[in-house]
Amino acid sequence: MNNNRILAVGSVALDSVKTPFGKAREVLGGSATYFSASARFFAPVSVVAVVGQDFPKKYLNLIKGLGVDVRGIETDKGKTFRWEGLYEYDLNNPRTLKTELNVFQSFKPKLSSENKKCPFVFLANIDPDLQRFVLRQMKRVRLSACDTMNYWIENKRPSLKRLLGSVKIFLCNDSEARELSGEYNLVRAAKGILRQGPELVVIKKGEHGVICFSKDFLFLAPAYLLEKVFDPTGAGDSFAGGFVGYLTRSPHLSEPAVRRAVIYGSVLASYNVESFSVNRLAKLKLSGIETRYGQFKNLTRF
Amino acid sequence: MNNNRILAVGSVALDSVKTPFGKAREVLGGSATYFSASARFFAPVSVVAVVGQDFPKKYLNLIKGLGVDVRGIETDKGKTFRWEGLYEYDLNNPRTLKTELNVFQSFKPKLSSENKKCPFVFLANIDPDLQRFVLRQMKRVRLSACDTMNYWIENKRPSLKRLLGSVKIFLCNDSEARELSGEYNLVRAAKGILRQGPELVVIKKGEHGVICFSKDFLFLAPAYLLEKVFDPTGAGDSFAGGFVGYLTRSPHLSEPAVRRAVIYGSVLASYNVESFSVNRLAKLKLSGIETRYGQFKNLTRF
Numbered sequence: 001m002n003n004n005r006i007l008a009v010g011s012v013a014l015d016s017v018k019t020p021f022g023k024a025r026e027v028l029g030g031s032a033t034y035f036s037a038s039a040r041f042f043a044p045v046s047v048v049a050v051v052g053q054d055f056p057k058k059y060l061n062l063i064k065g066l067g068v069d070v071r072g073i074e075t076d077k078g079k080t081f082r083w084e085g086l087y088e089y090d091l092n093n094p095r096t097l098k099t100e101l102n103v104f105q106s107f108k109p110k111l112s113s114e115n116k117k118c119p120f121v122f123l124a125n126i127d128p129d130l131q132r133f134v135l136r137q138m139k140r141v142r143l144s145a146c147d148t149m150n151y152w153i154e155n156k157r158p159s160l161k162r163l164l165g166s167v168k169i170f171l172c173n174d175s176e177a178r179e180l181s182g183e184y185n186l187v188r189a190a191k192g193i194l195r196q197g198p199e200l201v202v203i204k205k206g207e208h209g210v211i212c213f214s215k216d217f218l219f220l221a222p223a224y225l226l227e228k229v230f231d232p233t234g235a236g237d238s239f240a241g242g243f244v245g246y247l248t249r250s251p252h253l254s255e256p257a258v259r260r261a262v263i264y265g266s267v268l269a270s271y272n273v274e275s276f277s278v279n280r281l282a283k284l285k286l287s288g289i290e291t292r293y294g295q296f297k298n299l300t301r302f
Numbered sequence: 303m304n305n306n307r308i309l310a311v312g313s314v315a316l317d318s319v320k321t322p323f324g325k326a327r328e329v330l331g332g333s334a335t336y337f338s339a340s341a342r343f344f345a346p347v348s349v350v351a352v353v354g355q356d357f358p359k360k361y362l363n364l365i366k367g368l369g370v371d372v373r374g375i376e377t378d379k380g381k382t383f384r385w386e387g388l389y390e391y392d393l394n395n396p397r398t399l400k401t402e403l404n405v406f407q408s409f410k411p412k413l414s415s416e417n418k419k420c421p422f423v424f425l426a427n428i429d430p431d432l433q434r435f436v437l438r439q440m441k442r443v444r445l446s447a448c449d450t451m452n453y454w455i456e457n458k459r460p461s462l463k464r465l466l467g468s469v470k471i472f473l474c475n476d477s478e479a480r481e482l483s484g485e486y487n488l489v490r491a492a493k494g495i496l497r498q499g500p501e502l503v504v505i506k507k508g509e510h511g512v513i514c515f516s517k518d519f520l521f522l523a524p525a526y527l528l529e530k531v532f533d534p535t536g537a538g539d540s541f542a543g544g545f546v547g548y549l550t551r552s553p554h555l556s557e558p559a560v561r562r563a564v565i566y567g568s569v570l571a572s573y574n575v576e577s578f579s580v581n582r583l584a585k586l587k588l589s590g591i592e593t594r595y596g597q598f599k600n601l602t603r604f
Contacts, residue, residue, distance in 0.1 A: 020486075089486045184322075184391045187529040208510040209524060220601045222511060222522035227489040259604035299522045300602055302561035 004043045004248040007115050008032045009134050010124025010237070011104060012049040012063070012073055016084040017276060019091070019231050027277040028059040029083065031124035031147070034234035036068045037281040038241025038268040039122070041289060043248040046115055048072035048134070052080035052103045066282060072115055076103040091232045092206040111137045119251070122244050123167070124237060125149045128159040135166060142251040145169035145244050147236065153179050165197040168253070171240055173204045186211060199253055202243065202262070204236050212262050217255050221262045222300060224270035224292065231276045235269045238281060242268030242289075267292045306345045306550040309417050310334045311436050312426025312539070313406060314351040314365070314375055318386040319578060321393070321533050329579040330361040331385060333426035333449070336536035338370045339583040340543025340570040341424070343591060345550040348417055350374035350436070354382035354405045368584060374417055378405040393534045394508040413439045421553070424546050425469070426539060427451045430461040437468060444553040447471035447546050449538065455481050467499040470555070473542055475506045488513060501555055504545065504564070506538050514564050519557050523564045524602065526572035526594065533578045537571045540583060544570030544591075569594045 015029030036045040046069040051060075053075060064070050081104035085094040109130065116139050123131040123146035131146055138144075144167045152160055153176060160180070164170060170193060178184055181192035190201045190213035201213045207229070209222040243265030250257030267289055274280045317331030338347040348371035353362075355377060366372050383406035387396040411432065418441050425433040425448035433448055440446075446469045454462055455478060462482070466472060472495060480486055483494035492503045492515035503515045509531070511524040545567030552559030569591055576582045 185529060185531070187527055205510070208507070211527065218527065218601060219604070220524035220527065221604070222524055225489055225513065225520065225522065227487060229487070256604075263604050297604075299520060302521070302523070302558075302565050302599075 003119060005118045006039050006043050006045045006120040006122060006244060006248060007048060007111070007118035007138070008035045008039065008045055008122045008124065009048045009109050009131075010035065010122075010126060011081050012047065012051050012055070013081040013083055013104075014055070015233060015277070016082070017087070017231055017233050018085070019087040020089055021228065021230050022276070024231070024276040026082070028062060029233060029277060030081065031234075031237045033063060033278060034237035034272065034281075035122055035124060035241040035244075036063065037066055037278040038238040038272070039245035040067050040241075041268075041284075041286055042242070042245030042264070043120065045069065046072055046118060048109045048111065048115060050074045050076050050103050050107045050109075052076060052078045055080045062278070062282065072112065076106070078103045085233065087232060091229050092208075094232070109134050119143070120244065120248050121145070122240060123147070123163075124240075125152075128152050128156050128163045132159065132163050132166070135163075143168055143244070143247060143253075145171060145240065147171045147240060148176060148180075150176055150179055161196060164193065167198055169200045169202065169244070170198040171202045171204065171236070171243075173206070173236065177201070177203045200258065204239055206232065206235065210239070210262050210266060212258060214253070214255075214258070219259045219262055221266055221296075224266060224296065225299070226270060226273065229273045232273050233276075234278070235273050238272035239265040239269040242266070263293055263296050264289070267296065305421060307420045308341050308345050308347045308422040308424060308546060308550060309350060309413070309420035309440070310337045310341065310347055310424045310426065311350045311411050311433070312337065312424075312428060313383050314349065314353050314357070315383040315385055315406075316357070317535060317579070318384070319389070319533055319535050320387075321389040322391055323530065323532050324578070326533070326578040328384070330364060331535060331579060332383065333536075333539045335365060335580060336539035336574065336583075337424055337426060337543040337546075338365065339368055339580040340540040340574070341547035342369050342543075343570075343586075343588055344544070344547030344566075345422065347371065348374055348420060350411045350413065350417060352376045352378050352405050352409045352411075354378060354380045357382045364580070364584065374414065378408070380405045387535065389534060393531050394510075396534070411436050421445070422546065422550050423447070424542060425449070426542075427454075430454050430458050430465045434461065434465050434468070437465075445470055445546070445549060445555075447473060447542065449473045449542060450478060450482075452478055452481055463498060466495065469500055471502045471504065471546070472500040473504045473506065473538070473545075475508070475538065479503070479505045502560065506541055508534065508537065512541070512564050512568060514560060516555070516557075516560070521561050521564055523568055523598075526568060526598065527601070528572060528575065531575045534575050535578075536580070537575050540574035541567040541571040544568070565595055565598050566591070569598065
């Protein structure tokens, strides 16, 4: 058992996406997919998810080929979770055309004895009751992080609040932070969320960068500027992959490590949006990550 | 004659503003006002503008009290330029309720022989034909900067293009950059504008910070995070004041100086939005500017 393995629980999906630059039909997507395709550069990753019988074998092989442990991906009777989205020129906000939960609807992740022992866990955006169900199964968690979405804030607020009391890192986007806290101003929103439990609140603002709040410090990072954002799908989860991945080196969340982790997350997200699906992340090398990390220094120093 | 004096040509106005936090009626505003209240920390400033006979003497004294040369502010027959705006929770985008140009309508700035010799000039958002008219009167300009707005992009594009061929620094917000260039992506937008002449294109994104483009480098700066943005009016012009003000020390636009200038601009803008009118800027001290500059380092280092 690796002492830095990350358990990623979330979706493995088939996405159909249209952007101003092209379209893709039923390509590999899902929060756990994007997360693990990014986090694998920093630590071994085990995915727990569910797919349907129609899930293409080539996609399972693709994830496996990235060095990710896919034994926790169950195949259930029925169809795979599908998402269909449209991005217009404002690439920060997709329009969801269709969501078919399919097998994901009855997803109730039971962890293998191996997975229960992972010291790191990323709970991607799923029902907060399930996120807590996973967390309770884990035996020696050193660092836990979770994401969520407006749907759970609106429909499962008490469960989400309980979850916030037991995770160390909470990641969300700016509108989610506002909705969860009832504060428009992001400083006040983050302070409100920090009071509910997490040590870190990471607010992802898409093309406008990331704000990372702790009780002791505040870090602002711009997004990497690209001449072409091809497809923003998965940007948040690939950010989380780089961020949590890097933090396996500093589970006590030292301030310098957290700052660097935000930049590594931003680097992974920036590569991810250069193509549909995980195509760019699958080809990425560590040297590419380090190069862009250096560019971030250059873009922001004064 | 100071060898670092800045000439600021633009509006001196009476603003009525409503924000989620309060309202102000007929307070001192205008682009030249905000610019000079900020730039004065770095270099002597002379303002050229026009007001009406109803312009309160106390406001003229207020500007003068900041050490700004107001001899170029003419008083014309008629009423002062008035703007009325409403900000809702999304403080980045004001809703203009009323614009009364009044004496500003026939503003045709003729420079005194002293003002013609200023080595630095900021041409705030006015008709690009007037901006060029001012620039042509100047005898030994070392550094020129201008701003504009969507109205001129839509109605005076050829004039604006000619202006871009003769200024060194162009400042605008993100939607103006997009409209002027016809490119949604800001990298491509900035490249398009750089090809029209300026050495620097500075895109102001409000609460999302600033992107500064030159042919040789790119600099990204976040905005200072405030727990309360009281009134965003004048943020862009106070940014310009800090930015151009600092650059009087480096008229050749050395890369390190430009980067620092962006941060000084952001510091001034962040103070400005803490109150209505120039109230906060009027009370500001150099030590406050240096403190927040240091905080910017701390907020962004990794």
